[in-house]
Amino acid sequence: xxxxxxxxxxxxxxxxxxxxxxxxxxxxxxxxxxxxxxxxxxxxxxxxxxxxxxxxxxxxxxxxxxxxxxxxxxxxxxxxxxxxxxxxxxxxxxxxxxxxxxxxxxxxxxxxxxxxxxxxxxxxxxxxxxxxxxxxxxxxxxxxxxxxxxxxxxxxxxxxxxxxxxxxxxxxxxxxxxxxxxxxxxxxxxxxxxxxxxxxxxxxxxxxxxxxxxxxxxxxxxxxxxxxxxxxxxxxxxxxxxxxxxxxxxxxxxxxxxxxxxxxxxxxxxxxxxxxxxxxxxxxxxxxxxxxxxxxxxxxxxxxxxxxxxxxxxxxxxxxxxx
Ligand SMILES: [Zn+2]
Numbered sequence: 489x490x491x492x493x494x495x496x497x498x499x500x501x502x503x504x505x506x507x508x509x510x511x512x513x514x515x516x517x518x519x520x521x522x523x524x525x526x527x528x529x530x531x532x533x534x535x536x537x538x539x540x541x542x543x544x545x546x547x548x549x550x551x552x553x554x555x556x557x558x559x560x561x562x563x564x565x566x567x568x569x570x571x572x573x574x575x576x577x578x579x580x581x582x583x584x585x586x587x588x589x590x591x592x593x594x595x596x597x598x599x600x601x602x603x604x605x606x607x608x609x610x611x612x613x614x615x616x617x618x619x620x621x622x623x624x625x626x627x628x629x630x631x632x633x634x635x636x637x638x639x640x641x642x643x644x645x646x647x648x649x650x651x652x653x654x655x656x657x658x659x660x661x662x663x664x665x666x667x668x669x670x671x672x673x674x675x676x677x678x679x680x681x682x683x684x685x686x687x688x689x690x691x692x693x694x695x696x697x698x699x700x701x702x703x704x705x706x707x708x709x710x711x712x713x714x715x716x717x718x719x720x721x722x723x724x725x726x727x728x729x730x731x732x733x734x735x736x737x738x739x740x741x742x743x744x745x746x747x748x749x750x751x752x753x754x755x756x757x758x759x760x761x762x763x764x765x766x767x768x769x770x771x772x773x774x775x776x777x778x779x780x781x782x783x784x785x786x787x788x789x790x791x792x793x794x795x796x797x798x799x800x801x802x803x804x805x806x807x808x809x810x811x
Contacts, residue, residue, distance in 0.1 A: 496524025504703035504710040505763035508756045516711040528716030556748040565747040575785040578739035583609045594655035599642045600662030604630030642672035653681035659688040664713045673729035682804025689797035694718040696791045704757040704769030719796045731800030740794035
């Protein structure tokens with residue numbers, strides 16, 4: 489298998505025999521990493537026909553439910569969470585802030601929008617919004633909120649979007665789910681009008697948290713995550729699709745210091761041991777939480793945050809209406 493992004497050679501990386509959300513055996517358990525650019529991928533890549541069954545779970549978060557159980561935090565848990573919060577300078581996609589970079593009444597397309605939560609925050613600001621999602625339950629959820637969401641994926645866009653272009657195309661925690669991220673980004677490129685903007689967010693596989701816990705990190709999420717990006721891999725992928733890199737934005741720090749998150753990750757390790765005596769990931773213990781906090785509170789954004797987004801622009805001036 490060669491790397492989709494740079495064409496480099498891949499080498500064996502890791503192994504995950506558990507589907508943590510379903511709690512059953514993961515049959516796509518082997519992963520490779522590109523020796524040139526560091527992009528990770530499941531290998532062999534599952535077929536397009538197999539992928540929908542990965543999402544056949546009542547608890548998957550596009551349906552608005554969380555797999556994290558409520559945990560009564562101890563005094564130490566509260567202290568760790570509070571310290572993480574004090575050092576958290578992460579920024580999510582903020583409709584009010586990004587509105588300043590968009591023309592009034594700009595058009596926005598969210599690919600893989602789930603129930604349309606993000607579009608529901610853009611719409612009251614006067615934007616024309618539309619979404620795409622393969623999940624019928626998520627589309628029904630969006631329809632209740634008055635958001636139009638078409639059936640499709642990034643790789644197979646709905647026919648209704650043919651010839652359409654948008655001022656902002658959003659792909660939030662979508663690219664890592666795509667069989668063919670380069671095809672998905674090419675489609676996103678042609679959906680972005682010349683001069684328009686791409687926002688693409690993925691789990692940050694260069695984060696200390698991800699590297700420390702490995703396959704037992706909540707962000708690994710086999711078999712739904714098919715590709716594993718570092719910020720450099722993400723930047724390279726959007727550039728290869730024709731976008732000009734603008735900037736990175738990082739988010740997700742306080743949440744992975746929450747007792748519920750730690751308990752979930754500890755349970756991933758414990759349940760992985762039903763399938764292998766030696767999981768290739770570590771257990772998220774209280775001691776590890778303390779170590780992670782000490783080693784990341786003042787670290788670079790790339791090491792600190794569990795998610796990274798890239799802003800890109802499609803080259804070309806926006807078309808102006810004749811005066
Ligand atoms: Zn590569």
